[in-house]
Amino acid sequence: MCRLILLKCDRPRRHILxxxxxxxxxxxxxxxxxxxxxxxxSSQAIYRLERGIGSAKTMEAAAKALDYRLTGVAPGRTLAEQLRNRRVKQKVSISSLAKRTGLSPTTISAVENGGGSIASVVRILKVLAPKAKRRAPERAYWGQGDKEDRDSRFTPEEFMEPVYAAFGDIDLDPCGHPSSPVVATRRFILGNGDDGLRDAWFGRFVYVNPPFSAQLRWLRRAHEQWRMGNAHTIACLVPARTDSAWFHETLRADADVYFLQGRVRFIDLRGGSQATPFSLMLVVFGATAEQKEAFAATVAGFWMDRK
Known part of the structure; x- marks a missing residue:
């Protein structure tokens, strides 16, 4: 009985925001x-945020990371600015808004200055902008345009978990993208002026999910950076194409290749997912026996014997 009451009480606090x-x-x-x-x-802060609990600063940070903005409020760089501008536009004083929301004038001032709690933000939104909704995200492309869009497919989180567990934290993603769920200490992002095919790689562990249309160029680059000692271990997730002479002459001798069983569902720019129409392999330079064993224990497939 008590649990049911608590659940019922918790639901109204979850605003559409x-x-x-x-x-x-x-x-x-x-x-x-x-x-x-x-x-x-912290992860706990996000957990609480999704239950309508915590600070407005946490919500603002999460919204920025998600490229999430509201429409139907008012212009402003932050939600705090939007709320203040909305109140001013409607010619509502802080004291009047305090009466309508049940908040104190001090709390409203704190929210308009980027502070306060999520619950306070929700109360103000319900009064000032009850029809506020998410602004449609702008569509972005990697590279020159639509013909390149097919290369913008991101490794799903469920595949990355075994990668983290087997190889450890990723120091560099040289083929990064703002929408990719891959967690790395550093990412090279083409739109920021970085170029993984030009800039030197570094770190203990590097993970690469390259554009499949340029698969061989990226594999050659990974091999080069590993041979130079710039990275200790490099893992590349690519289509299982074994027809090139370079695969037979170089990869089979210098890399450990894991052929995946089944198809991985990659994430596209719109947040949808689609299984690859081809098989995949994980090409790893500098893998240890322990890392190979740990990966094979959680991901279906098999390691190819070295040449």
Whole structure:
């Protein structure tokens, strides 16, 4: 009985704002801890946020990481600015808004300055902008345009978990993208002026999910950076294409190749997922026997014998 009462009491606190933030996270294929890493907050803070609990600063950080903004409020760089501008536009004083929301004037001032709680933000939104909704995200492309869009497919979170468990934290993703769920200490992002085919790689462990249309170029680059000693271990998730002479002459001698059983469902720019129409392999330079064993224990497939 007590549990049912608590659940019923908790539901009204979940504003559409919170529900859509949660939906935006799931659409990207991110776990709560992935969003937490990008928002520079704790996983517990994201857990609480999705239940309508916590600080407005946490919500703002999560919204920024998700590229989430509201429409139907007012112009402003942050939600705090939007709320203040909305109140001013409607010619509502702080004291009047306090009476209508049941909040104190001090709390409202705190929210308009970027502070306060999520619950306070929700109360103010219900009064000032009851029809506020998420602004449609702008469509982005990797590279030059639509013909490149097919290369913007991101490794799903459920595949990355065994990678983290077997190989450890990722120091560099040289083929990164803002929408990718891959968690790495550093990412090279083409739109920021980085270029993984030009810039030197570094770190103990590097993970690469390259554009499949340039698979061989990226595999050659990974082999080069590993041979130079710039990275200790490099793992590349690519289509299982074994017809090139370079595969037989170089990869079979220098890399450990794991052929995956089944198809991986990659995430696209719109948050949808689709299984690959071809088989995949994980090409690893510098893998240890322990890492190979740990990966094979959780991901269906087999390691190819070295040449």
């Amino acid at each position: 919170i529900e859509v933030i949660r939906a935006a996270r799931k659409a990207k294929g991110w776990l709560q801890r992935s969003l937490a890493a990008r928002a520079a907050v």
